[in-house]
Amino acid sequence: MLTQTAIRTDAFRRFVPPTRNSAPAASHALAGPREREPLAHSMHLMGAIMSYPRNAEIFGENEPADYLYKVISGSVRTYKILNDGRRQIGGFYLSGDIFGLQFGEEHSFSAEAITDAKVLVIKRSALTALAGRNAVIARELFALTGRELRRVQDRILLLVKSAQERVASFLLEMADRASTGNVVELPMSRQDIADYLGLTIETVSRTLTCLESTAAIEVPTSRRIVLRNRSALNRLNG
Amino acid sequence: MLTQTAIRTDAFRRFVPPTRNSAPAASHALAGPREREPLAHSMHLMGAIMSYPRNAEIFGENEPADYLYKVISGSVRTYKILNDGRRQIGGFYLSGDIFGLQFGEEHSFSAEAITDAKVLVIKRSALTALAGRNAVIARELFALTGRELRRVQDRILLLVKSAQERVASFLLEMADRASTGNVVELPMSRQDIADYLGLTIETVSRTLTCLESTAAIEVPTSRRIVLRNRSALNRLNG
DNA sequence: CGACCATTTGATATGGATCAAGCGATGTGG
DNA sequence: CCACATCGCTTGATCCATATCAAATGGTCG
Numbered sequence: 001m002l003t004q005t006a007i008r009t010d011a012f013r014r015f016v017p018p019t020r021n022s023a024p025a026a027s028h029a030l031a032g033p034r035e036r037e038p039l040a041h042s043m044h045l046m047g048a049i050m051s052y053p054r055n056a057e058i059f060g061e062n063e064p065a066d067y068l069y070k071v072i073s074g075s076v077r078t079y080k081i082l083n084d085g086r087r088q089i090g091g092f093y094l095s096g097d098i099f100g101l102q103f104g105e106e107h108s109f110s111a112e113a114i115t116d117a118k119v120l121v122i123k124r125s126a127l128t129a130l131a132g133r134n135a136v137i138a139r140e141l142f143a144l145t146g147r148e149l150r151r152v153q154d155r156i157l158l159l160v161k162s163a164q165e166r167v168a169s170f171l172l173e174m175a176d177r178a179s180t181g182n183v184v185e186l187p188m189s190r191q192d193i194a195d196y197l198g199l200t201i202e203t204v205s206r207t208l209t210c211l212e213s214t215a216a217i218e219v220p221t222s223r224r225i226v227l228r229n230r231s232a233l234n235r236l237n238g
Numbered sequence: 239m240l241t242q243t244a245i246r247t248d249a250f251r252r253f254v255p256p257t258r259n260s261a262p263a264a265s266h267a268l269a270g271p272r273e274r275e276p277l278a279h280s281m282h283l284m285g286a287i288m289s290y291p292r293n294a295e296i297f298g299e300n301e302p303a304d305y306l307y308k309v310i311s312g313s314v315r316t317y318k319i320l321n322d323g324r325r326q327i328g329g330f331y332l333s334g335d336i337f338g339l340q341f342g343e344e345h346s347f348s349a350e351a352i353t354d355a356k357v358l359v360i361k362r363s364a365l366t367a368l369a370g371r372n373a374v375i376a377r378e379l380f381a382l383t384g385r386e387l388r389r390v391q392d393r394i395l396l397l398v399k400s401a402q403e404r405v406a407s408f409l410l411e412m413a414d415r416a417s418t419g420n421v422v423e424l425p426m427s428r429q430d431i432a433d434y435l436g437l438t439i440e441t442v443s444r445t446l447t448c449l450e451s452t453a454a455i456e457v458p459t460s461r462r463i464v465l466r467n468r469s470a471l472n473r474l475n476g
Numbered sequence: 477c478g479a480c481c482a483t484t485t486g487a488t489a490t491g492g493a494t495c496a497a498g499c500g501a502t503g504t505g506g
Numbered sequence: 507c508c509a510c511a512t513c514g515c516t517t518g519a520t521c522c523a524t525a526t527c528a529a530a531t532g533g534t535c536g
Contacts, residue, residue: 082398103384138370138376146342156397157320163523202524202526205483208484209484222484401492439515441493
């Protein structure tokens, strides 16, 4: 049941290629993002929505980083292939998240759809031009980058911890971002998780069964995890 | 020996407490940074220089992040103590580097002088206010953050590699930033390096002697390392 | 049903951590 | 000026967490 057929019936119906640049004037009255978020609002006005099937590449490492991306539905991973052939995942991006915040001329990571995904694509130059005129937008864009920086710094702290700690932290992070109550639906495979945490798939799997045996979590389906004892996970997490 | 005595006799004579906010009009004619770098120039105009002896704390984790810092001389480490007592070093900052680029209300790392250091301290609010009026400054500030983001992302790639790769990468990084030819003068201890790379001091030491035995480097003094074969290091680095 | 793929589980190997000792430089007091 | 304590670093021996190799299980789709 991995097909994602539904055409969303909300404000975002446009499926134009991202080569276009200008915003259609007609979008203004549609139920866009809240006015409390001028950046989000502007992005929706300026961007084009693209659909990507599962595992499709959104952009490649070393491609010019001319666009910024916002996940509308589905989920996305960024990654890099290391010279020894291993894959390091840079991050997972869920509905509402913005990715492609690179700063050089080129992307330093590749991006792929984990599940079928709809992604809002915004020309970077348009956004920075707007930021130049609008201080509020500029500040929001800046804050966004700051949050990304913090997120990456936290990853560094993660990567020096034990396997249990990494997996526990990962689950808590996903619970914050993608849970309904204590039920976490993971869009990504074990391999994705392993490559994100710098572990092997076997270690991730074993750690999950270990956490299950200590009643910290339940794993009714491999992609569904129920947090039964957050404080135990938090203790591991440190 | 925690006193802060030295009075520098160059262009920056002011030793005002960092609680002040405005820039003195008189600074304009002093030999500041090149005009090609408006941000650096403004920072020097707005900031106050502070001296820190070896190992002195510059700011602490969870202190309000009201200031931005630029290393004038000496070197600085940022770090965080993990709940298990280990220390993770967030970064090393050498002469010319800017640190304290946090975005929350509070610092997420502490900062200490590795060697005696002089640091330019700038009120963040003053700088962002300036950026609001001056698009060039804003862009530079943004680029700065982007570079920091890239740097941290590269650390993530480092932390999933083997000990040899981590040490080799570290040496090449330091060679880029702090070398005269092939001679790298390390301001930091083995323990600092270990805590930066997520290794133990013993592993760092052993790895260095291993690299020395393969003629990739020489270690005439524990703090001085000569790169003899960069391509070998690059190969390890990947 | 049968093939395929993701995941789990098991057995073994290994890189780096840990524990412990030795070494060399620096500084201090006698 | 030397004996000695101290500190940072290196070297050695052993242990352990995670990787690696291998096989079994289970869910999905044609």
